[in-house]
Amino acid sequence: MNRLEKFYPLFPVYFLYGALFLFGQYTKGMWQAVALAAFYAALGQAFNVFLGMTGYVDFGYVAFMALGAYGMALTVSGLYAVTWLGGGMILVGLLAAAVFSGCLSVAVGAIALRLRGAYFAIATVGVNEGFRFLLEGIKLWGGSEGIVISSKLREAFGTDGASAISTFWADVFVFLIAAFAAFLTLQYMRSRIGYALAALRADEDAAQVIGVNTTKYKIIAFITSSALGGLIGATAWTLKLTYVFPAEAFAIHYTVEAIVIVILGGAGTLMGPVAGGILYAALKYGLGVTFPGLQLLILAPVIIAIIVVVPEGVIGVLKAKVRGTALEKFIV
Amino acid sequence: MALLQLNGVTKRFGGLLAVDHVSLEIHSDEAVSIVGPNGSGKTTLFNLISGVYTPDEGTLIFDGRDITRLPPYRRAHLGIGRTFQIPRPFGTLTVRENVAIGAMFGSLGAQKRVDDALKAADERLKLVGFYEQRNRPARELTPVEMKMMEIARALAMNPKLLLLDESMAGMPPKEIDTLVTFLKSIKQKEGIAVIAMVEHIMRAVVNFAERVIVLYQGKKMLEAPTAEALSDPRVVDVYLGRESEQ
Numbered sequence: 078m079n080r081l082e083k084f085y086p087l088f089p090v091y092f093l094y095g096a097l098f099l100f101g102q103y104t105k106g107m108w109q110a111v112a113l114a115a116f117y118a119a120l121g122q123a124f125n126v127f128l129g130m131t132g133y134v135d136f137g138y139v140a141f142m143a144l145g146a147y148g149m150a151l152t153v154s155g156l157y158a159v160t161w162l163g164g165g166m167i168l169v170g171l172l173a174a175a176v177f178s179g180c181l182s183v184a185v186g187a188i189a190l191r192l193r194g195a196y197f198a199i200a201t202v203g204v205n206e207g208f209r210f211l212l213e214g215i216k217l218w219g220g221s222e223g224i225v226i227s228s229k230l231r232e233a234f235g236t237d238g239a240s241a242i243s244t245f246w247a248d249v250f251v252f253l254i255a256a257f258a259a260f261l262t263l264q265y266m267r268s269r270i271g272y273a274l275a276a277l278r279a280d281e282d283a284a285q286v287i288g289v290n291t292t293k294y295k296i297i298a299f300i301t302s303s304a305l306g307g308l309i310g311a312t313a314w315t316l317k318l319t320y321v322f323p324a325e326a327f328a329i330h331y332t333v334e335a336i337v338i339v340i341l342g343g344a345g346t347l348m349g350p351v352a353g354g355i356l357y358a359a360l361k362y363g364l365g366v367t368f369p370g371l372q373l374l375i376l377a378p379v380i381i382a383i384i385v386v387v388p389e390g391v392i393g394v395l396k397a398k399v400r401g402t403a404l405e406k407f408i409v
Numbered sequence: 410m411a412l413l414q415l416n417g418v419t420k421r422f423g424g425l426l427a428v429d430h431v432s433l434e435i436h437s438d439e440a441v442s443i444v445g446p447n448g449s450g451k452t453t454l455f456n457l458i459s460g461v462y463t464p465d466e467g468t469l470i471f472d473g474r475d476i477t478r479l480p481p482y483r484r485a486h487l488g489i490g491r492t493f494q495i496p497r498p499f500g501t502l503t504v505r506e507n508v509a510i511g512a513m514f515g516s517l518g519a520q521k522r523v524d525d526a527l528k529a530a531d532e533r534l535k536l537v538g539f540y541e542q543r544n545r546p547a548r549e550l551t552p553v554e555m556k557m558m559e560i561a562r563a564l565a566m567n568p569k570l571l572l573l574d575e576s577m578a579g580m581p582p583k584e585i586d587t588l589v590t591f592l593k594s595i596k597q598k599e600g601i602a603v604i605a606m607v608e609h610i611m612r613a614v615v616n617f618a619e620r621v622i623v624l625y626q627g628k629k630m631l632e633a634p635t636a637e638a639l640s641d642p643r644v645v646d647v648y649l650g651r652e653s654e655q
Contacts, residue, residue, distance in 0.1 A: 268523060269513050276510050279499035286459050288485030288514035288566060 083267065086347050086409040090259045093351055094118070094252055112248040114358035116313045119255035120331070121338035121350030121357075123309055126262055127302035128336065129345035130271070131295055132278040133197050136332055137185070137204035138306060142314070143326035144181050144208075145174035145307025149315040150224040157229035166233065167242075171250075171311055178307025179300055181208075186299040190292055193281065209327035223322035230319060239319075247316035254308045255351070261301065262347050266409065274298055278345070337380055343390025347409045352391050410473065412437045412602050413458065413570055418467035420453055427453040429627035430467065435570065438600045440593070442614045442635070444607045445624035446647065451606045452494055454624065455574050458604075459491045460484040472569060486517045490568030494575045494606070496555035500548030504539065505530050507547050508562045515566025526565075533561045537591065553580055560588075564595065573605040577613050589617045615639065623647075 094115070101111025124138060152170035156162060162169070189200040213221040230239035265271045273294040276284040281291055315321055334357070342353025360379060364372035387394050396408050411434035420428040428450045435441055445451050456462045458469065460481035468477045476484055490511070499507050508530035512521045521529055534540045539557055542550070550558060556576050563571055573592075577585045596603055607614050614621060614635065621638035623631040625647050631638055638644055 272506065272510050272513055272523065272526075275502055275506075276499045279501055280497050282461065282481075283493065283497035283499070284510075285481040286461065286485060286491055287511055287562065288482050288516075288520075289510070290482045 082406060084263070085406045086263055087259060089407055090348055090351050091256060093348075093355065094256060097355065098252055108248070110358070110362045112251065112313075112317075113362060114355045115248060115251045115255060116309070116354075117334070117338055117358045118351045118354030119251050119258060119309050119313070120306070120335050121342060121354040122255055122258035122262065123302055123305035124335040125302075125339045125344065125346075125350040126258070126265065126305065127298045128339050129343075129350070130262075130265065130274040130278065131298050132344075133190075133194070133295065134336065135201045135299070135302075136198055136329070137201035138303075138335055139327060139329060139331040140205040140208050141178040141182060141303035141306040142310030142331065143205075143321075143323070144177040145304075145310035146314040146321045146326050147218055147224070148174035148177035148307060149311035150226050150321045151218065153226045153229050153233070153315070154224060157226075157233040160233075167250075167316070170315075171308055174307040174311035175304040178310070179304040182300045182303030183296070186296045186303075190295045190299060205327055205329060205332070209323050212323050219321075221323060223320060223326075225320040226315065227319035243317055243319050247312050250312035250316065251309065254305065254312065258305050259347060259351070261305075263409075265298075265301070266347065270294060270297060275345075339390075340384060341380065341390060343393035343396070346390065346392045346396060349390050349392035356391065411435060411470075412439075412472060414470040415458075416468045416470070418454075418457055418464045418469060420450075420457055420462055421465050426627050428457060428464075431624075431627075431629050432467075433622060433629065433632065435602050435604060437569065437602050438596055439620065440596055440603045440605070440618050441620045441622060442605050442607050442618035443622045443624060444614060445630075447608060448626075449624040450627040451608070451624055452574060453627075455491060455572050455606060458484075459489055459572060482514070485515060485566060485568075488516045488567070488569035489572065490515065490563035490566040490570070491572035492556065492559035492563055492574055492576050494578075496552060496559055498547035498550065498555050498558060500546065502547055503544050504547055504550070504558050505534065505543035507558060508533055508565045511562040511565035512567075516568060519567035529565055530561075533565045536564075536595075537561045538587075553584070556580070557588075564601075567599075568601060571601050571603045573603065575606055575608060577605070578608065582612070585613050586616070589613060592617065611639070 097111055097114055101108045127133065127135060149170035152173045153166065156166050156169060185204050189197055192200055212218055218224060230242060234242060273289045276287065276289050277291045277294060284291055314326060338353040338357050339350050341356055342351065343349030360376055361372060364375050368375055392408065399405050399408050413435040415431055415433050417430045417432055418428060419430050431454065443451055443454065457464050460479055463478060468475060471487055471489065474487065476487065499510065505527060509526040512526035512529040514520060531540065531543065534543050537557055537560060539561060547558060560576060577588060592603055595601060605617060618635050621633060621635050622629060623638060623644055631641055631644060633641065
């Protein structure tokens with residue numbers, strides 16, 4: 078495999094993101110829908126690194142996005158007066174987001190990842206609600222009132238600058254994070270990490286006997302996935318909405334949506350979560366426009382039908398179809 | 410000095426004594442068969458050696474290190490490779506990838522990068538005559554093919570000790586002969602000690618092992634050179650009884 082060939086699978090992924098971006102830019106009134114699709118695709122990709130590659134389900138995933146959102150909000154409210162930082166403040170915020178969610182994931186992972194399968198899933202359910210009640214209970218980071226950064230953004234970047242950040246740049250960041258997540262996923266897949274994860278996903282005991290330190294590789298996937306989730310929370314929520322409320326940031330339905338997206342597209346594949354995220358956003362948005370009020374009632378059976386018909390996901394099926402053809406190198 | 414040393418190793422499951430104070434020594438480049446009827450504790454003994462279980466009593470020494478409490482992957486790093494009685498392939502991966510994982514994560518000095526591991530896997534697969542199958546998903550193999558793949562995967566780990574759990578069960582006699590010849594050559598070339606669990610196939614035991622350890626109801630009943638063990642009246646009683654009547 079030559080140098081460039083290794084990156085072939087990124088071509089269709091980046092093509093989809095590029096097409097989505099251009100579609101949003103040049104179609105009037107579609108930017109919000111496109112931003113939603115990018116958010117779901119990024120969310121799917123971030124979650125896939127853990128759910129898809131290890132086969133473990135983390136029901137507390139949204140807590141890592143929330144912590145990332147807080148990391149950005151705290152950075153902006155702490156540093157908005159430091160004028161020489163300029164746009165660098167956003168970079169500091171992104172770093173803080175990744176560190177916040179990364180630290181929580183180390184703490185949760187070190188304990189919970191010693192558990193297997195369903196026991197792990199049960200353990201993580203509590204993390205999300207527990208953390209939210211902790212914040213509200215001890216009134217940390219604004220307690221239940223959260224943190225509002227709109228005035229601080231205006232002070233730092235001016236009215237126009239602040240508005241550009243929340244209506245355009247926040248979404249661009251989400252695209253960039255999604256692209257980065259795809260790159261990272263491919264790097265993992267092609268390295269010892271990917272093989273270790275594939276082995277433990279197939280048979281954890283056998284993987285151990287072959288020499289795979291399964292806990293170590295699960296934690297690597299968990300931290301990566303959580304930090305990416307934190308970056309998404311920092312941009313798609315804090316920068317875009319200009320506030321963080323615990324009741325919204327810890328909303329468990331984002332975790333459920335992330336699971337649906339990964340499975341729709343194809344767990345453990347590179348392109349699956351991208352296709353799944355765009356498909357999910359299109360269904361949700363399209364049904365919301367055509368059948369307002371009834372969208373969830375229709376969406377649920379449609380998703381169930383897709384999962385029953387193609388349990389390995391849209392890309393899982395495509396991958397099997399192109400096996401042995403020239404397209405094989407592009408769809409992974 | 411022995412490569413592997415078990416001192417009074419005991420494992421209980423509730424009230425059942427699956428392995429009862431077993432002590433044994435295995436030397437480098439030795440081929441030993443552990444035989445015994447179903448339920449005699451063979452697989453439990455393997456699980457104790459590979460680290461799937463930790464013993465309730467006794468100690469295990471491997472290559473001069475106490476491994477009694479080490480998790481399975483650490484034992485793999487030290488050079489213990491094994492196959493499973495009921496094959497456990499990484500089903501979604503190809504045969505080649507399965508074997509390559511052995512080369513990536515096996516013995517510490519021999520762990521390879523992905524590209525090198527895939528190359529090493531190809532070599533191992535050629536050696537066991539399985540190269541043509543390399544791109545098939547492992548779950549599509551027949552049970553006998555899976556056993557061959559598991560041997561290749563364990564060998565790719567560059568082990569000092571290879572544990573074969575009923576690897577020859579279900580194989581046609583001709584393939585058993587080929588496998589035994591192959592294992593003997595591997596043992597000689599690479600200085601690997603091999604312990605094979607065998608329940609039924611006496612011919613394989615004779616051709617393969619220099620020494621036989623007989624397990625019966627979790628206890629070591631006998632340990633002797635192969636020819637001697639097979640003619641021991643106690644062995645004939647508990648183990649060969651049915652076959653000698655045929």
